[in-house]
Amino acid sequence: MELTALHLLLWFMVAFTSTAQELLSLRVSPKISAVCGQPVSLHCEVSSSQHGLSIKHMEWYHNNTSLCTMNSEDKNPIINPGFTVSDFDCKYHQGKLTLIFKKLQPMDTGDFGCKLRSNKGTRVKSTTVELQECCGQVEGVMEHGRPTCTFTHVYPDGEVRWFQGSHHQKLGQITLKNVEDGGWLTIQSYLEEKKTGLPYNCSLWSTETDRYITSTLVTDLDNSSVSRSPLGNGAGSQGRTLIDLIVTVLLVVTLI
Template identity: 40%
Template sequence: MKSTSAAQKSSLDERRSLSVRVQESTMIKAMGFSSAVRTPRVFTWVSIFWLTSAVGVAVCQGVQIQTVSQLSAHCGQNVTLTCNVSSSQKLDIKQFSWLGKNKTLCKYKHDQAKPELECKTTKQDISHHRLTLTLINFKSIDVGEYICKLHSAQGVKSKKTTVEMQECRGNVIHSMNASHAECSFQGVYPDGVVHWFQGEANLTDSSNTTQDMDKHGLHNISSMIHVKKGKLKQPYSCSLWMPSLSKYHPGNLLPIVEEVGSSGSAAGLKWICIVVEIIILKLLM
């Protein structure tokens, strides 16, 4: 009886072990099949992504936009900014414009002429276009960055042009009398400091200077210095030092003014001579 029971138990253990091995084999096959199915799908999606990206890059690279990166001009000049766009195929333009000072200044196919700017569109063929912005009477407030932006069916591209001002000389006004001398620099750019000289002596520290800016961004700088008595025969000179340019804006050599006392004495002596001459002539007649 004991022998028969042991044999039955051994047979039962063998069936259980076989069942476990079968289940494990089935799970391994299922996992392998699932992995085999997922791998082609992942590869397919990756391929689609890279293909789409490559096409997008190719289309974007097919559009060229050209501008001058930097311009420099004197005040009062007309400054022209040109933007050329081209494509290897027909260019479907949705928006094409010049931007500056946080606003749109010039639009494609919206030509205009204003006192401060002009906008002109040129179409050479279906794949070459030009947008020109001209700044009239260039002023210091026009200094800055201007962006040419293109939005087409092939994508969005942009380039910028930086416009700088070289110098505005403006006008120099000066005056002098027996008590003080004054120099005024009107409509200059950039700003500066008025330097005073009498011969080789630098008198700048004893001067009084005021400055303001007009609506065009130009500077008006006036400086006054008290004239020392007894030194009027040595001329005073004024000039404008512009630190940002490391140069002088030439000023003027102020004329010599005679002292009031000496001038009055000379005039009195002249009249006395005339009166004496008249008396002598009458006596002789």
């Protein structure tokens, strides 16, 4: 008899807990893979099957640091500046608190959490934001007689690969990396010796996705360079080298 009563009590507690959770729910945006340079929005929305829900407090936080809060007595969300390097904003409308990044920085990726406190209970949910690979700009020049290329606004880390024609140049390569504000990388690479003949192709290889992000052609014609945009389809070195050769031939013919 006592065992049956205990079972009934446990069943009642589980049923009551499940019902309470269904009465109040908190939903956040699923995992986001942000595109470099594009805005990112994270939504946190409250719903309840009971009437009379009163939200006392909502909050977005990152790495245990509050980014913005919304209290019952506030007309608009309160933003806490200085805790992130990215430019962001917060908006609230009918139980939905939205965190908006105009341009996400590498240092502000990772886990984001949303907290809720109401007259029906409390809830906490989290989501994850990743940043896709990108390179803001690449420049290739002949500097002090050495082929040199510089990649700025790079994320994540990458490997610089040099080619002359179809040959991968590995000897005499020096590569320097600096971490800039926001977690971006500046990568500069040069070859200690210049070989005569074909111009050089300097490419940035992503160690995370195993593909080329961007490349540039380095030629000693008037110490000029040709800059490339990021390779959206991850083109390999052979296709890029062929294009570089065609461009070089056209330049030589034009100059003659």
